[in-house]
Amino acid sequence: MVTLEELSALDLLVWHRNGKSAAGISGCNQSTISRRLSRALEAFQLTMRRCRGEWELEGPTLLLQMERQLHQLGRLLGQEPLRLEISPYVAPFLVRPAPPGWTLGTLDHFGVAQPLRLLHDRVIDAWVCDMALELDSEELPELRVLPLYRQPVLLAADKEHPLARIDGLSLAEFGRFPSLRLPEGALPRMEARLAALGFGDVPVQLRRYDPADWEGRTADGVTLTYTTPFNRLLQPGLVPLRAAPLLQSGGCLLCRRDVADHGAIEQLHGLLCSRLHHWSPRLEQLEPI
Amino acid sequence: MATHPSLPVQLLPLPFQRGVGAIDRDPDRLTMRLRRSLPVLELDAVDSSLPFLHRSASLGAGSLVVHAAAHSALHAVNRPQEAAVFTMPLAGEKRFLLGGHTWVCRAGESSLYLPGEGYSVDTSVASGVILSVPPGRLAATAAALAGRPEGAVAPVERPVLLREDDPRQGHLLAMLRRALGLIDHATLEAGARLHLSLGLDDFIERLLALLLYPGLLESPAPAAGIDPADRKAFARLQEAIRADPMDPTWNLSAMERFSGLSPQRLQAVCQEQLGSDPLRWLRLLRLCQARRVLAQGLPAHELLPLAMRSGFTGLAAFSSAFRARFQLDPTLLALPDPADGPSA
Numbered sequence: 001m002v003t004l005e006e007l008s009a010l011d012l013l014v015w016h017r018n019g020k021s022a023a024g025i026s027g028c029n030q031s032t033i034s035r036r037l038s039r040a041l042e043a044f045q046l047t048m049r050r051c052r053g054e055w056e057l058e059g060p061t062l063l064l065q066m067e068r069q070l071h072q073l074g075r076l077l078g079q080e081p082l083r084l085e086i087s088p089y090v091a092p093f094l095v096r097p098a099p100p101g102w103t104l105g106t107l108d109h110f111g112v113a114q115p116l117r118l119l120h121d122r123v124i125d126a127w128v129c130d131m132a133l134e135l136d137s138e139e140l141p142e143l144r145v146l147p148l149y150r151q152p153v154l155l156a157a158d159k160e161h162p163l164a165r166i167d168g169l170s171l172a173e174f175g176r177f178p179s180l181r182l183p184e185g186a187l188p189r190m191e192a193r194l195a196a197l198g199f200g201d202v203p204v205q206l207r208r209y210d211p212a213d214w215e216g217r218t219a220d221g222v223t224l225t226y227t228t229p230f231n232r233l234l235q236p237g238l239v240p241l242r243a244a245p246l247l248q249s250g251g252c253l254l255c256r257r258d259v260a261d262h263g264a265i266e267q268l269h270g271l272l273c274s275r276l277h278h279w280s281p282r283l284e285q286l287e288p289i
Numbered sequence: 290m291a292t293h294p295s296l297p298v299q300l301l302p303l304p305f306q307r308g309v310g311a312i313d314r315d316p317d318r319l320t321m322r323l324r325r326s327l328p329v330l331e332l333d334a335v336d337s338s339l340p341f342l343h344r345s346a347s348l349g350a351g352s353l354v355v356h357a358a359a360h361s362a363l364h365a366v367n368r369p370q371e372a373a374v375f376t377m378p379l380a381g382e383k384r385f386l387l388g389g390h391t392w393v394c395r396a397g398e399s400s401l402y403l404p405g406e407g408y409s410v411d412t413s414v415a416s417g418v419i420l421s422v423p424p425g426r427l428a429a430t431a432a433a434l435a436g437r438p439e440g441a442v443a444p445v446e447r448p449v450l451l452r453e454d455d456p457r458q459g460h461l462l463a464m465l466r467r468a469l470g471l472i473d474h475a476t477l478e479a480g481a482r483l484h485l486s487l488g489l490d491d492f493i494e495r496l497l498a499l500l501l502y503p504g505l506l507e508s509p510a511p512a513a514g515i516d517p518a519d520r521k522a523f524a525r526l527q528e529a530i531r532a533d534p535m536d537p538t539w540n541l542s543a544m545e546r547f548s549g550l551s552p553q554r555l556q557a558v559c560q561e562q563l564g565s566d567p568l569r570w571l572r573l574l575r576l577c578q579a580r581r582v583l584a585q586g587l588p589a590h591e592l593l594p595l596a597m598r599s600g601f602t603g604l605a606a607f608s609s610a611f612r613a614r615f616q617l618d619p620t621l622l623a624l625p626d627p628a629d630g631p632s633a
Contacts, residue, residue: 004613062506063460063499066464066492
């Protein structure tokens with residue numbers, strides 16, 4: 001048997017990746033998290049290992065998943081705060097302040113695989129994804145996808161880039177400049193689209209989103225990156241290049257289908273929509289749904 | 290907590306009955322409520338010289354029906370039916386007679402699964418939860434959990450006694466109590482729609498399936514390298530500890546000495562047999578024993594000594610572990626100290 005605190009220690013560590021953050025959320029010290037974690041792992045006969053910067057569990061997980069479902073039901077019934085992860089590009093607009101009754105995640109996921117896993121395993125209750133392009137609802141039958149907005153993805157560069165203010169260029173004309181390559185497998189559809197257009201020749205070692213390691217790479221005045229309406233507000237040093245969009249994507253709220261009709265999810269969806277409408281006049285080319 | 294002077298023990302709050310379910314004196318009303326899902330042939334108070342008191346509530350969710358009831362001592366006879374009955378006492382004792390065999394189910398000690406056979410039952414003053422669900426439904430759930438086609442798993446058609454002091458079963462029973470604890474009186478008023486939409490009925494059915502089909506939880510990898518002699522030694526050790534789990538001399542060293550097993554072999558055989566490590570299992574036994582002691586009536590001032598005997602350093606740690614296991618605060622089970630009563 002594990003207590004609520006022991007399972008929380010395990011899941012908060014998986015979600016937030018380190019004991020310090022887990023301890024901060026739980027209101028205890030790191031050694032307490034460590035003790036609780038040991039007991040949870042022992043009770044479920046699991047081991048943990050790091051894989052590409054994320055914790056993975058090894059061992060039989062049926063009982064763990066049952067416990068997680070029970071904990072999620074408890075959270076939905078108000079026993080503890082619900083857990084929300086959100087893309088770093090939209091977090092400053094949609095979850096400041098945090099929605100009432102929700103606790104926030106690391107806000108630094110670059111790709112979709114890890115948030116999807118957290119959602120599937122009921123470690124988190126909802127996730128706001130800003131790359132809906134990467135989600136195939138047929139491959140995610142257990143998830144409900146609630147669309148929030150549509151947005152284009154544009155080429156962008158430092159405002160001092162030689163082509164920054166030139167109109168009427170085709171995408172092909174930017175091909176002679178270096179452009180950032182997405183971390184392998186993080187956003188596979190966008191990666192394929194960029195590759196097809198001839199972009200993505202500058203490899204970037206990036207496990208978690210950090211503007212210094214991504215947009216910061218354009219400070220040389222020549223390297224190209226990609227931007228969205230949200231990112232344009234966050235990175236005033238970047239300018240979108242005056243060419244056709246690279247692709248159309250969008251943002252959405254995801255949760256497990258079996259909890260999607262719960263009032264807490266509906267309220268979160270409503271709050272996100274209302275905050276989106278508040279910001280939309282300043283978000284060029286973004287279309288709230 | 291609600292008390293009544295004519296009852297020898299306190300009526301316990303029920304998992305989803307907080308704030309609802311007024312005390313009723315008519316046994317026929319309890320019979321009628323139970324008959325909504327159980328084929329109760331007769332139900333009588335055991336002691337007609339005392340008023341028969343009961344509180345009850347029920348909730349239908351999908352194919353599952355959940356009854357919670359607290360009542361005076363009673364005798365009841367049920368006809369055979371299609372649905373199986375799973376009874377989980379929270380206070381008191383129930384003796385079921387079926388097929389010429391008696392099954393005793395005690396709070397904090399055991400819960401009982403009965404297939405659809407007819408039976409008679411005698412209870413003490415008791416409270417608890419009864420779940421009614423078709424055995425075929427549980428078999429289908431088990432098949433789904435095992436990734437096998439529907440119909441590949443046979444329904445369980447014999448009584449199964451589930452023990453709190455078995456680590457695997459105890460864990461699932463604790464989860465079941467917590468799941469039932471999520472059903473509160475607001476849900477009853479809302480007609481259960483909320484919990485149906487959250488799939489709580491499905492969750493409870495899966496827990497019941499895991500209890501009845503323990504193979505679903507077993508690790509696919511067989512335990513290698515465990516000597517049959519180690520298993521025998523561990524069986525003797527289990528017997529000795531179960532005889533007196535509160536004996537303060539039981540610790541890891543004592544367990545190793547008694548069994549003659551090295552620390553590694555003791556860990557391995559305990560893990561294989563009980564899915565737990567020895568000290569965790571000892572703590573579970575002591576908590577179950579403490580639950581029994583409390584059910585027999587323990588004054589509140591003896592709670593701390595009980596906590597110490599159970600291997601805890603203080604009342605707070607004991608209460609926390611007790612609540613986690615039984616979803617009950619041990620102080621609610623303790624009898625009020627005489628000095629705490631109203632003065633004359």
